[in-house]
Amino acid sequence: MALSKAELVEHIYKMVEAASGKRQLKASDLWKAVLKEHSELDKKDVQTAIKELIDGGRCVYTYFGGSYVELPRVEAAAKKG
């Protein structure tokens, strides 16, 4: 089943949401997973969809040794103590 651009964005958002608190996903985890199910898409489509989620503030890039795509949250290090 082909995904529209908007559906792809939602699909990726759901993956990030489902992983939240369990596993940190990298951009490459996302495009590998999407391309496995949707061979009609290419990496650029997924990167553009991630860009949309980031630019809209629904997801953020985080850095913990490597870079990940995650839901926005309060920075643990920013808390006192």
Add this chain to the structure above:
Amino acid sequence: MSKTPLLDQLESGPWPSFVTDLKRMAAKKPQVKDLLAQLERSYQEKITHWKHGGIVGVLGYGSGIIGRYSDLAETFPGVEHFHTMRINQPSGWFYTTKALRGLCDIWDKHGSGLLNMHGATGDIIFLGTRTENLEPCFAELTANGWDLGGSGSTFRSPSCCLGPARCEWACYDTMEACYVLTQEMQFDMHRPSYPYKYKLKFSGCPNDCVAAVARADLSIIGVWKDDIRIDQAAVKAYAGGELKPRGGATPYAKLDIKADVTDLCPTHCMSYDGKKLAIDNRNCNHCMHCINLMPQALRPGTETGATLLLGSHAPILEGAQLSWVIQPFIVMESPYDEFKELNVRITEWWAEHGKNRERIGELILRLGMREFLEAAELPPAPQQVRIPRANPFFFWQQSDFDAEAKGRKYYTREGFDVE
């Protein structure tokens, strides 16, 4: 008595001291006073009081901001947040005074005023600001034509030697190549999508002034293909002491051409009979030794380009590595299409197979140079041999048998056969 006796010691040496700079800035910026106090405390306790931030950034970008927080925020409120901003440097680090003043004004307004010119990636480093200042600072930077550089798992800001701007040895236009690739790779610089960091550095000749061979994943080092140009009259002038070695940058008044130049040629491809200097150029490995000593007598050839080397990095998963040759010669001329396309094939292969935090050089160690060369569509070449083989086994692949059946020898790809 001083509040920072341990830091004060660092001012006692003969060199300019960052402690002196910090004290000067502390008069103006209260957060720098707290920075000094926290640093003194770290020197006493021998532990750091910085915590890593993993989330701060500016909207839309996943790189360019490095989060830092103090774990002693109650005692030193000025450094509760002390984030770093990386600003992409101009090619060759050329600035007008106006541009520098502009940068300083922006940072005085939005941050601690402390700078590091420049960091290891070549970026301009703004040291220390609070989360709420990041967006306004970024907005003012971009309004003035600046942009953030790379950090995290991205294409890092490329850097280059000043090349043809001031140096007669430049074998290609390092500054243009660096600029073009910086523009080309904007998406990957700001939006982390690689397994880990990936750096390009451009040196104009094998002197490698930006240390590309040790500090860049892909090192682009200028080189010539033809013969070293010799001015025999100038050789004579060096021998007679009329010309000073290394343009006068040595304590020696006179060059001994045999002892200082030809005997130290690493491949022994030079000779000097007291009158004439001869070079067997086929055996020259372009080390620059002779040219550096006698710049008025010897010059690189005129058929110039670059050697591409890949894989250097500091110790992360594996120990430190230097880059090694993947393409002995490439023409480096605008619009750099051949180079851009190769760069994409390299990063695509790495993005596909690399593990988290695995640099391209480590991936090649794990999967082998053969796999890499096939994926990058680079023909095998003798210059790629880094060390003589110590493993007596050769693993044939189906593609080798197929090649042989077609009457070709050993290698796999149409057109890649070893003659």
